[in-house]
Amino acid sequence: MPIPAEAFFLPPGTAGTLQSRIRSMVVQGVLAGRLRPGDKMPSSRGLAVHLGVSRITVTLAYADLVSSDYLSARGRSGYFVSDTAPRAPEFPSAPARDEGVDFAALTGARFSKQARLAKPEDWERYPFPFIYGQADPALFDHQNWRACALRALGRRDFAALTSDYYERDDPMLIEQVLRSILPRRGIAARADEVLLTMGAQNALWIAAQVLLGPGKRAVMENPGYPGLRAILEPSGTEVLAVDVDENGLPPERVPAGVDVVFTTASHQCPTNATMPVARRVALLEAASRQGFVIVEDDYEFEMSYLKPVAPALKSLDREGRVVYAGSFSKSVFPGLRLGYLVASPSFIAEARALRAMVLRHPPGHIQRTVAYFLADGHYDALINRMRVAFRRRRQVMEEALAEQGLNMAGQGGFGGSSIWMRASDGVDTETLAAQLRAEGVLIEPGRAFFHPGRASRQHYRLAYSSIAASRIPEGIARIAQALGRMH
Incomplete structure (x- = not known):
């Protein structure tokens, strides 16, 4: 049966080129069973008009789908879902189950209970990410x-x-x-x-x-x-x-x-x-x-x-x-x-x-x-570029910390990509981190770094590997303001 062009749409915000997104849209339809073998696809012109893209983009996506055996071309008749297209396995819907095994008791939660640094997966959307270990796309080759x-x-x-x-x-x-x-x-x-x-x-x-x-x-x-x-x-x-x-x-x-x-x-x-x-x-x-x-x-x-x-x-x-x-x-x-x-x-x-x-x-x-x-x-060139950038960011951060009167607990004399900080007595940096996160600033509370029996809540780490030098002063100022409110 013919499939109308209106059956297709490109969700906003999805990654990839238009061609790859059109291809993925068709593939998902075939694997989900919405597009069945023998179904006639919209013409490349009709789908292009409906999606608001160029016809060549749809044509190239169709050609790629033919080479992958999702579609077949039948001369002047157009494109059809291939009779031998891959199909998703059909399984019966899983019945609801009661949890019959207490795995927490069975395993003792030996691994999941270990303290770890909490880093938001969407850290890139924060304007002031002072978190350690992430790559900066502006520096990468x-x-x-x-x-x-x-x-x-x-x-x-x-x-x-x-x-x-x-x-x-x-x-x-x-x-x-x-x-x-x-x-x-x-x-x-x-x-x-x-x-x-x-x-x-x-x-x-x-x-x-x-x-x-x-x-x-x-x-x-x-x-x-x-x-x-x-x-x-x-x-x-x-x-x-x-x-x-x-x-x-x-x-x-x-x-x-x-x-x-x-x-x-x-x-x-x-x-x-x-x-x-x-x-x-x-x-x-x-x-x-x-x-x-x-x-x-x-x-x-x-x-x-x-x-x-x-x-x-x-x-x-x-x-x-x-x-x-x-x-x-x-x-x-x-x-x-x-x-x-x-x-x-x-x-x-x-x-x-x-x-x-x-x-x-x-x-x-x-x-x-x-x-x-x-x-x-290329590795040596990348390292040299990172050293130059980190040296500049560290200089900017040290100047901003000095201007705001914040205390460095461990500066380090050879470089690195972070600075170890100490807040005033009575400040819980986990509470501080939660407040700063709401203001677009990410820091790393220090408690997880200490032995459980001797944990300190007043330390925190500020990294500069994934934040531009131009953003550092305002981010440090926001940290200082939050600390001032906590005092």
Whole structure:
């Protein structure tokens, strides 16, 4: 039967080109069963007039649908829904069910109860997003990333795109990590000492699973990365929180009898403190003396633009006691979900076997795209552009904070993309964050960074990775005004 043009409409606000939106509209109609095999589609001219688009746009969409076997062209008769078009499976409607299993009791809510940073999914619509870890599209190299991704989709790289590597990684990306990334941290490694991961979080999880468990003891920094605590506490590991100072984790405060020490030496999370070389050496000496392993989360070393970056703990390691975790999430974009572990071959072999049980390996296309992005020099150009922008934003933020009289709790001397703040006594920054959100300002309350038994509600973090420099002064002024009202 003929389908009238009036049966189609383009919802406002949907993403994509007009051609792709028309194609999607027809595909959804076919899969939903509204458009049945043999139904005659409106003419390209009639649908174009109805939708208010050019005829060529509809013609191109129809041609694409023919190539995908959703439509068939019958000479001068027009376009019809194909007799062999894909169809959605037909299932009976699911009956209403009573929840017969108390999964909260069964699982103990070991994972969902962990404290985490709450970040709104629609953060981009807020005019003053002082939140950490999001990419700024104004800084990203869209054109060259797209070119590398298209290159990785080519016939020449078909095997890298489609193959199951089993436990292996893309040798091209491993070579780039060994030659381009690790040397700038002073680390010399071999291919059997590197494992790719699905970001730093996955790297930390793998390290914890391999090294820890019930009966083991681990040290984490306080305040420290909440995602690490969420990994350690459900594992049965005894977690010991060691307070950091202006130079990061003090080695003399590490208690005896621990198995693993986790540290963010280059840019302490969240205070941005950088551990001096002498303290790094002292921490390695303590590890040798007391017999513990160090997991070094070097999550933001590229963002050292105020002073030259200090050498990684791993570069000073002479006994293989350091497991090094790095990530492309902060330097490229967080949705990439690609990181790496560097450690002794025996550790990497165990970690590789664990990764194979869970996810085999990161997607081949992502690995090859990043390999090209590194090999062609686009990564270094992106890092340089980000350093220049972050240096400017930090300067603007420090000036705005000084003008408003707000207190920095941890400035950090090497750079980074955030500043650790402290409100006056009696101020609950979670309440502050809720009030500011209503005014278009997003901040990160600090309670989640602290050990539950020693939590502080007066700290908060302000990041400048995804906010333009021109917006920073007004955003800081709104924070100061909200704090003034709370006093």
